[in-house]
Amino acid sequence: MRLNFLSFSGSPALGSLIALAGAVLVSASILVNKKIETRFTPEERLVFASLLGAPPMFALAVLFGGTRPSLPGAALVLLGGTIVAGLGNLLQLCGLKGVPAEEACMIGLMMPLTAMAVGWLVWSEAPGISAAIGAVLVIGATLFAINLPKRPS
Helix, strand or coil: CCCHHHCCCCCHHHHHHHHHHHHHHHHHHHHHHHHHCCCCCHHHHHHHHHHHHHHHHHHHHHHCCCCCCCHHHHHHHHHHHHHHHHHHHHHHHHHCCCCCHHHHHHHHCHHHHHHHHHHHHHHCCCCCHHHHHHHHHHHHHHHHHHCCCCCCC
16 A cells, blocks of 8 residues: 655655654654553553554545555555564563663664665665764764763652
8 A cells, every 4th residue: 555645756855854753753652652651561552552543544545545455465464564563563662661761762763774774685775875874873872872871760
């Protein structure tokens, strides 16, 4: 399924703004999960997020003319959603238990770097110089932030 409004032919600035908004929302999600982790298990938080997130995504797909996937395509989406998104998010939620929110957000910054590395290794999409510089800055800032002296609570 492809969302036509997310196709930014010739507009990298707009695409970058949308990606930045996505990063802000992912960070907000991590912070919310840290706030409620004592009240719900990781499995419950994953199910709640999926149930709350699926209807708006489906509505966007219908609203902006997403195509219906074929049966093999639907099977791949189901498999990807279950294994990649479901298991990946569950591992993340379990792994972040007990990690302070500021460190959890810094760890969240590694997601785009991981995607970039996978794209490079699996699909031979070599990152450009600006991506490499950005990766070094993000890794450096993350290492700096998680090694700062802890403030008393």
